[in-house]
Amino acid sequence: MALNKPGRYVLSTLGLIFALHFILSATHEQYGNATSFSKLTAAWNKEQVKYTDTAVPAHPDIAPLPKWSNGVGGVANATRANATFVMLARNSDVNGAVQSIRSLEDRFNRDYGYPYVFLNEEPWSDEFKKRISAVTNAPIEWGVIPHDWWFQPSWINEEKATEGRKKMTEQGIIYADSVSYRNMCRFNSGFFFKHKLLLKYKWYWRVEPDVHFHCTLPFDPFLYMEAQKKVYAFTIALYEWSATIPTLWDTVKNFTKKYPEYVAKDNAMGFLSDDNGAGFNMCHFWSNFEIADMDFWRGEIYTKFFEFLDATGGFYYERWGDAPVHSIAAGIFLPKSKIHFFNEIGYEHPPNIHCPKDDDVWKKGMCGCDPGRTHDYGPYSCQHQWDRIFQ
């Protein structure tokens, strides 16, 4: 695990855990029962116990842990985060969606029971609901997206948008001609976290149909994010097709000129740019996997940022992806220490795969992937640009 200096961490938090424990035991009989010291000691060797100092009350909408679970790190359900999975999909994505959820349940969630929120611009089919419900016992909510958060706004100049799609098609860009792909990118950039089913959660883990989780997670990544005060996490970093975002960076620069106070000190600009912000080097986090804090997207800075981008029409006149938009925002408006690379999470969204290269991490996670195939330092990877900002 990428935890720094576990020994020191445990020591420095022991006091806090004990103090919290005594207060809670005295005031909550149920807490006392669930965490009697014999149980705590038995679970001591499990990684998760290290995070108990950041325990938050179980979210009211999170069901009790599944019967077969040993509890989160053996500490019952008091320690789950205020978190949910979110999947945007079409009814026709059902087979891929089932495959992704099976994989996620097997490698992580069967022991945690974090809820799922599914989003679609159309009503969910009975088949989709039935097939997904069959492969998880976790709570599931089925959301429909409000019309205006999905479809091309009426103020977009359709002639200009058509022209943009035509030009991109000639350049042989993937999804060049697709309006629905653009709807999806704009929705993921600026709206999903405002959906009423997501408002009650702080953390989300984005999952797509047809992805694979290749390693068993020996800890709860949500509680890790919380404990380490992270905001945004990724597993794969790569280059964007520049033809999809010709004016994005200039728009970003206009925004930061207007609001210089929003730019974080010690940010991750060195990941996004090779010349101190003059140009964008196309490096971004691959957003089909994300674990992040929705309160960052909901906050003043990102709200203004998205509105500024959206007003230019670039999501339709060009083909701005939610991946560069999220990555640029995280990279500029957050200190770099709040962005995390989850090496332990073996993840595949074909054609790319992150498989932990370190032998101990790979073994501990019982990873089913070939570390030789990992994207990390392949030719299309931006992992070097990520590493260099910490050197």
Ligand SMILES: Nc1nc2c(ncn2[C@@H]2O[C@H](COP(=O)(O)OP(=O)(O)OP(=O)(O)O)[C@@H](O)[C@H]2O)c(=O)[nH]1
């Ligand atoms: N409801 C809905 N979901 C969509 C639509 N288009 C894409 N999605 C979802 O949005 C996410 C991203 O779309 P993908 O088609 O996977 O795009 P991608 O990951 O860039 O490209 P792929 O390599 O094809 O996976 C996935 O979760 C899709 O299921 C759509 O028109 N409606």
Ligand SMILES: *[C@@H]1O[C@H](CO)[C@@H](O)[C@H](O)[C@H]1NC(C)=O
């Ligand atoms: C705590 O444990 C005792 C003894 O096992 C039991 O009688 C009591 O009902 C429990 N309290 C709660 C709130 O679970």
Ligand SMILES: *[C@@H]1O[C@H](CO)[C@@H](O)[C@H](O)[C@H]1NC(C)=O
């Ligand atoms: C877990 O939480 C649920 C809902 O808050 C509660 O009903 C259940 O008793 C809790 N279980 C334990 C072991 O604390």
Ligand SMILES: *[C@@H]1O[C@H](CO)[C@@H](O)[C@H](O)[C@H]1NC(C)=O
């Ligand atoms: C979970 O997070 C959301 C968003 O920050 C917040 O509104 C809600 O009150 C939180 N719920 C709990 C139980 O902490």
Ligand SMILES: *[C@@H]1O[C@H](CO)[C@@H](O)[C@H](O)[C@H]1NC(C)=O
């Ligand atoms: C940035 O602002 C300048 C000055 O207002 C403007 O001329 C230019 O078109 C803007 N660039 C983009 C990409 O919006």
Ligand SMILES: [Mg+2]
């Ligand atoms: Mg995809």
